[in-house]
Amino acid sequence: MAVDDVTRLLELPPVSQIGMVVEDAQRTIDFFQTMGIGPFRVVDVEPRNIWDRGEEKPLKFRLAFAQSGQVQIELIQVVEGDSFHLESLRERGDNVHHLGFRVKDYDAKLAQARAMGFEVLQTGPGGRLYAYLDTQRFCGTIIELIEERN
Numbered sequence: 001m002a003v004d005d006v007t008r009l010l011e012l013p014p015v016s017q018i019g020m021v022v023e024d025a026q027r028t029i030d031f032f033q034t035m036g037i038g039p040f041r042v043v044d045v046e047p048r049n050i051w052d053r054g055e056e057k058p059l060k061f062r063l064a065f066a067q068s069g070q071v072q073i074e075l076i077q078v079v080e081g082d083s084f085h086l087e088s089l090r091e092r093g094d095n096v097h098h099l100g101f102r103v104k105d106y107d108a109k110l111a112q113a114r115a116m117g118f119e120v121l122q123t124g125p126g127g128r129l130y131a132y133l134d135t136q137r138f139c140g141t142i143i144e145l146i147e148e149r150n
Helices: 003-009 025-034 084-092 106-115
Strands: 017-021 041-045 060-068 071-080 095-102 120-124 128-133 142-148
Touching (some): 025 041, 025 071, 071 095, 106 128, 106 142
Parallel strands (some): 017 071, 095 142
Antiparallel strands (some): 120 128, 128 142
């Protein structure tokens, strides 16, 4: 199964986000700004109810967001805790971590992904639901389902 098959079977819209795991968000921001990417909005978050591979974990992140055309660039720096993001960072250094898709039917898409056999690496609740799906064997990266609920 290729990434085209995955996005077709899940009926995903166009990519809306490219997420990168980085060791130092500010260093990456500084570099990206030399290429005209930015400005970045930086937030430190300590989300509640994060489930990382089926285990609830306390985590702290520094997140940075910028728009590049229609695509949002997200930088993820793990400040505290042991998230699956760190596995990617340890294995590959700073890297493209995921492709994010903004969906309107999060629950149905997540159920479909599970029915297709995808491991759910992490989920988070709140005004913004998200789920990281382990699609690496198909496309070399993770797919994130995102739904804004305000």
